[in-house]
Amino acid sequence: MEPLRYYHDDSGLECGAIIELADGRWAGIEIKSSQDKVEQAAANLNRMKAKLLKNPQARAKAPEFLAVLIGVGEFAYQREDGIYVIPVRALGV
Template sequence: MRHVHYSPLRAADRRDRPDGTGPSAATGLEADAAIELVDGRWAALEAETSEARVGGGVASLGRLCEELIPNADARVRPPEFMAVITGVSEYAHLVEQGVCAVPTRALTA
């Protein structure tokens, strides 16, 4: 069995302040969660309340990758996949920029 590491990801700085005024609040470079395997592969996830907000999640993930991947100091390869997890949605589907939109009810064992 492979080990999966789940952690919140803030590309700008992991030391954000609780009041929301930390560095990633200013840059908008953040994802709600990241899944990282021991071999370095990873995925970025954004959570939104409904299908109507998927566009914002896609934009956020796009900004993250545009800034993080080309940064030689970060030494990060492109994510294996990106997804916007929605609270209310009819079905899972592929949206622009190769990002999947997945309703929570589709996340079953």
């Protein structure tokens, strides 16, 4: 089983869940209660991605995907910036 991590740095930037595979692939997921929090969560994910990729010494790869998991929503979709918005009920729970 792959580790599930939380990201928080010294600038206050955070991400609710990071899935990291042994080969360096990773994904970031923000967890929010509803659709009205998606814009802020997506901005956080984009800032985190930009910060990690701008440091060549970190050797971070681009994420496999970024997503906002929301508690209330009708359907999953992909935003123009590539971030997925997924209601928890779309996961079958």
